Amino acid sequence: MGEVVLEVVELTKHFPVRRRGREALTRLRRAVRAVDGVSFTLRRGRVTAMVGESGSGKSTVAKVVAQLDPPTGGEIRLHGQSVRVRGGRAFRAYCRRVQMIFQDPFASLNPVHTVRYHLTRALRVHGRPAADLPELLAQVQLSPPERYLDKFPHELSGGQRQRVAIARALGAGPEVLLADEPVSMLDVSIRLGVLNLLRDLKERLDLAILYITHDIASARYFADDTLVMYAGRVVEGGDSETVTQAPAHPYTQLLIDSAPDPERRISPDTVGGEPPSLIDPPAGCRFHPRCPKAMARCGEQAPPRLEVGDRPGHWAACWLYEEAAS
C-alpha cells in the first residue's frame, strides 16, 4: 500500500436554500445536505472510485476537495496537514499538488485558444519551463506533438480533447488527480482508451487518483478501491473486486442488480423508490425507506461503518453487519 497523500475526514457540505415567503421572517434556515460526514484516504499509486447516482454528492466531494468550494465542516489533510485555502498563493500551492479533470472536455477547454496556449499557461503558472511541453503531450499519447500544438479545441475529437485536459492537469506536476466523470461525455469506443491512459499515468507518475463515476462496472475495471455514495453519505467501501462481487450494503446490491448485464433478460419487475430529498433527508440510515431489509432501528439511528467481515478493509454503513463486527 502506498503512502497516504490526501485524507478527507468527516467532510460536510451544506448549501443554503433561499427562504421564500413567510419563511423569510422566521429563523428557520434550511439547507441541502449534499455531503454529510464523508471520510476517505487517497494513497500514492492507487485509484479510488467514488460511485453514486446523480445527486448523491459525489461531484460536490470532488469540488470541495479541490478547494473550489469551501467545506461546511470536516477536514482535508494533505500529507497529514490540515489545509483550508480561500485563494491566492495558498490556493495555487494546493493546486500544484491536487489537480482536477472535469467531465466535459468541450466546456473545460477555451475555444479561442490553441492547445499550445492551454498547456504553456499551465506550465508557467506552476513554474515549470515551457520546454516540457512536448513531453506533456507525449505523456497523454498525443504524438507527434507538433501535430496537436497549434490546433484549436474544435479541431480535436472528444478523446483528444480530454487528453489535452489531462495534459493540462499534469502540467502542474500534481500528486493527486481528481477525475470527475472523465469519460462519461466521450464516445463509447474511446472511453477505455482514456481510462487505460489514466491507469498508465498513475503507474508511471505514482499518482493518487479519485475517480468519480456513476458506472460501477468501470469502477471495477479501473479502480483499486471503491466507495459507494448514497444521498450524501458513503455507505460502503473496500477493494473494488470485493465491493462489486460481494456487495454488502442493500443499496450497493440494488445498484449492481440494476447495471446492464448481457447474460440475462430484463424482467418486468419493479424495484421501487427514488433517492430522497437532501433538504429533509430521512432520519437514521438514508436508505431505509427504500431498503427491503429495513429494521426498526434503521429509521432511528444512522449506522456507523461496520466491518463486513469477509475481507479485510470491507465495510458497510448498515446495521445488518453489527453482529459480524462485534
Added chain:
Amino acid sequence: MSEIELEIKGLNVDYGLGEQSVHAVRDVDLTLRRGEVLGLAGESGSGKSTLAYGLTRLLPPPGVIRGGQVIYHPEQGEPFDVLGLSDRQLRAFRWAQTSIVFQGAMNSLNPVHKISTQLTDVLRAHEPGSTRAARLARARELLALVGIPADRLDSYPHQLSGGMRQRVMIGMALALRPKIVIMDEPTTALDVVVQRQILGQLVGLRERLGFSVLFITHDLSLLVEFSDRIAIMYGGRIVEQASAAGLHKDSLHPYSHGLLHSFPALRGPREELSGIPGSPPDLRSMPTGCAFHPRCPHSFDPCVRRVPELGAPQGRPEQDRSVACWLHPAS
C-alpha cells in the same frame, strides 16, 4: 411474431444540399417485425437518430431525405410508403401508428403547462369528438399505466423527478395505442436504478399492449439484455444485424466486436480491455471503402477500395444475420 410491420429500404438522408452536403444515413435497409424490440446501436454521429427522424419525417432542415422507402404495413389494409404521405395523411399517421420518445425526453415537456394539459392535448388533436372528462380519464389511465399516481396530473414538469418525467413521456407516447414506439436514447440521462425500473416497466407494457419498439442507444450492453434483434450503425451505414443473443455470443463485424468489448464487465473475470483505437469518422471526410477500415485491426486490401455490402455471411447456417464486412463476404 415474424410478420413485417415496418420496412426501410435504401434510405438515404443528407444534411444540406449540393457539394457541401453531409451523408448522415446511407442506403439503410431495416425491417421491424410485429411485436419485437429492435435495438439500433452506434456512437454519436453514426446516424442512428437521423435515421429515426428520417423515417418518421420529423427531420428538421437542413436534413433532406434523398431517397428510399419506408413502408408501413397496417394490420388491416394495404401497405403504404410513409415518405409519400400528404401532410394530412401524415398527421393522422403520426402518434396513432408510430410515436416517438425523444432523446432527453425529460426536457421535452413544456415547463409552463401541467401534465394533464400536455397529456390531453394529444387526445384532443387526434380524437376531436371526445369530451373533456373522457380525455382526463384517459390521461389518468395513462399515468397509472406507467406507474405514476393520478394526483400528479395537476403537477408541472419541474415538480416531477427525472424518472417520472420520462415515464410521463412514455405514457404520452402510448396515448393513442400506437403500433410502433421509437425510443431515442430514452434512458441515457437517467441513473441506472431508474433506468432499470423504466425498462422493466416498458417490457411489461409491451407484453400487455403488444407494440413494437425501435430502441436507439449507444449502450450496447443494455441492448443485448433488452432487445430481440440488434442492428449496429457506423458512419451512416448498418454494419451488422443479428439476434441479440447471437450478436453477444459471436459478433462478426470487427466494429461490433470492438463495441461489445468497450464495456467493462461487472461479473466474470476481470480482463484488460482496449476499446477501439482512433476516433469515429468525420462525416464530411469519410474514408474510402469501408468507413471503419482506418480503425480496424483486420483491415486488408479490398477494405480501402470498395464498400462492403450488407448481406448474409457465407457458410453461416444461422438465419437472420447480416454483416457488411469483407472478412465475411455475402453469399
